Amino acid sequence: MGDPTIRCTVEDLLYRYAEALDDGELERWPAMFLESGQYRLIPRENHQRGLPVSLILCTSRAMMEDRVVAIRKACVYTPHVCRHLHTNVRVGEVEAGHVETRANYAVYRTTEDGETVLLSVGHVEARVALGPEPRFERMDVVYETFRIPGLLVYPI
Amino acid sequence: MPTPSAESFWPWPEGDTAHVPYRVFTDPELFQREQERIFQGPTWSYVGLEAEVPEEGCFRTTHIGDVPVILSRSKDGQVHVLINRCSHRGALVLHEACGQHKRFNCVYHQWGYDPDGTLRAVPFKNGVEGHGGYCGVDMDMKALSLRRLRVEVLNGLVFASFREDTPPLREYLGGVWPQLTRVFDGRKLQVLGYLRQRVRANWKLYFENVKDPYHAGLLHLFVATFGLFRSTQRGETLAEPSGCGHLVSYKGGAEEHREEYEQQGITTYQKGYRLRAPELMRKLPDFRDDIAVSIQTIFPSLVIHRISNSIATRHVLPRDVNDFDLIWTLLGYADDTVELRNQRILQANLVGPSGYISLEDVEALEIVQRGIQGERGDAAFVALGGTQVQYGEPERDLANETAIRGFWKTWRTLMGV
Numbered sequence A: 001m002g003d004p005t006i007r008c009t010v011e012d013l014l015y016r017y018a019e020a021l022d023d024g025e026l027e028r029w030p031a032m033f034l035e036s037g038q039y040r041l042i043p044r045e046n047h048q049r050g051l052p053v054s055l056i057l058c059t060s061r062a063m064m065e066d067r068v069v070a071i072r073k074a075c076v077y078t079p080h081v082c083r084h085l086h087t088n089v090r091v092g093e094v095e096a097g098h099v100e101t102r103a104n105y106a107v108y109r110t111t112e113d114g115e116t117v118l119l120s121v122g123h124v125e126a127r128v129a130l131g132p133e134p135r136f137e138r139m140d141v142v143y144e145t146f147r148i149p150g151l152l153v154y155p156i
Numbered sequence B: 001m002p003t004p005s006a007e008s009f010w011p012w013p014e015g016d017t018a019h020v021p022y023r024v025f026t027d028p029e030l031f032q033r034e035q036e037r038i039f040q041g042p043t044w045s046y047v048g049l050e051a052e053v054p055e056e057g058c059f060r061t062t063h064i065g066d067v068p069v070i071l072s073r074s075k076d077g078q079v080h081v082l083i084n085r086c087s088h089r090g091a092l093v094l095h096e097a098c099g100q101h102k103r104f105n106c107v108y109h110q111w112g113y114d115p116d117g118t119l120r121a122v123p124f125k126n127g128v129e130g131h132g133g134y135c136g137v138d139m140d141m142k143a144l145s146l147r148r149l150r151v152e153v154l155n156g157l158v159f160a161s162f163r164e165d166t167p168p169l170r171e172y173l174g175g176v177w178p179q180l181t182r183v184f185d186g187r188k189l190q191v192l193g194y195l196r197q198r199v200r201a202n203w204k205l206y207f208e209n210v211k212d213p214y215h216a217g218l219l220h221l222f223v224a225t226f227g228l229f230r231s232t233q234r235g236e237t238l239a240e241p242s243g244c245g246h247l248v249s250y251k252g253g254a255e256e257h258r259e260e261y262e263q264q265g266i267t268t269y270q271k272g273y274r275l276r277a278p279e280l281m282r283k284l285p286d287f288r289d290d291i292a293v294s295i296q297t298i299f300p301s302l303v304i305h306r307i308s309n310s311i312a313t314r315h316v317l318p319r320d321v322n323d324f325d326l327i328w329t330l331l332g333y334a335d336d337t338v339e340l341r342n343q344r345i346l347q348a349n350l351v352g353p354s355g356y357i358s359l360e361d362v363e364a365l366e367i368v369q370r371g372i373q374g375e376r377g378d379a380a381f382v383a384l385g386g387t388q389v390q391y392g393e394p395e396r397d398l399a400n401e402t403a404i405r406g407f408w409k410t411w412r413t414l415m416g417v
Ligand code: FES
Pocket: B086, B087, B088, B089, B090, B091, B106, B107, B108, B109, B110, B111
């Protein structure tokens, strides 16, 4: 069982993360990772079988920043917003200022005509660097809605 | 007063190659007809990779058109494509996505089949204590085997056909063969992962899209600005009478300027924007040629791409007239260096449902499907570069719709429309 204060810290980070994406403030997304942070959005079927391909793979914060600029400037898609719901947040033991965490998530997508669909459901496995400003060192988002309805533009 | 209706292109005027009536994308009856005339017609459908069924009893389930099929490997090492429909009363014999069983047992009444489709076991065949069973019934076990389709394997790619009169695969591929066998050259393949999406558009829009060099430099801002593909680039499209084809673009400039060219491509992708992590676009030595992007289409179910170091099959699976599934199988070779393998994995960012250069295609298809609702005989205009249809001879510029016209002529012939 993880320390409740640590869990609070991690929950807060996760909720702020969701808020940035839900508010369409993508530019805030990379800043929640360490400079050398890694982000992977992995279909559950690949994860289960040990296949290495991710839907989105960023091996550094710079790569996340590129993704944001590309989404803003070079990608064409129907405007929509996303809504993240995180639950079942758990944390492990703190080791050298880092903690492993796991949470479930669901993301809904709403288009301009007001239609909402379930875009993705799955879980997050992350390693958080604690400190005055906690950040993600690594985040693996494993999605089981692996037949994506249409496109997936924004990170989860 | 009603507004005068536009000229109707449905029924499709004989010999009109400049128009494609939208009806072909929206009519459920045509979709039914496609099942019989195309998917179960004289065509080769992609089913999967040999590498996906490496050992005896390995299988994967998929579809050819609306028909459920099994890709399997039998004891003698042969791969088979079987209709996944129990000979007893029609249940799916295998309902898992993939796996490995020595015997394929139908769960309903436990009829058991060998991985090559041969019926081996029928419970209570001789009844119970002399009653019931199939005693006295003329039961031909052989005739009750699973239906086995005609199969051809091309360097790891498995194709199947319902018909005996489909031309041999090599002939069917025609001029697509040389490019295809550059990637599928017999080296052992390694599956790096799968990406899947459900597209709300008619499946043929996808085949048009991959035969359309016109959109490539205009819709895909990311590639255009990186120099992976520019409309002014050297390239070619090819259409074959079977519906197969390719689209190839070459790197600009001579070989010795290539690196310089790539460097420039890396620095900016829109004026004023620099890629902060240029390693994404780094292309490691892979094939010894000058090709930037190479896309092969094998009608009616497969697209293959080579984009920088990314290699994949894209399996097109129609679900109904308005929907299809697109399954991306990302590949490498078993003998790739770790570095090259990692670059292929990293460049999965370019393709698939979130790919920098492929997400727009699905967007474009979906907005076409939405745009053509309510059509009353209206048609698409596909006269870029003329109205000619040209088979077997490449079109050597990238501002034409010649391959699209070729594709539709093939479709009309098969469909009798
Ligand atoms: S339906 Fe398969 S055994 Fe009866």
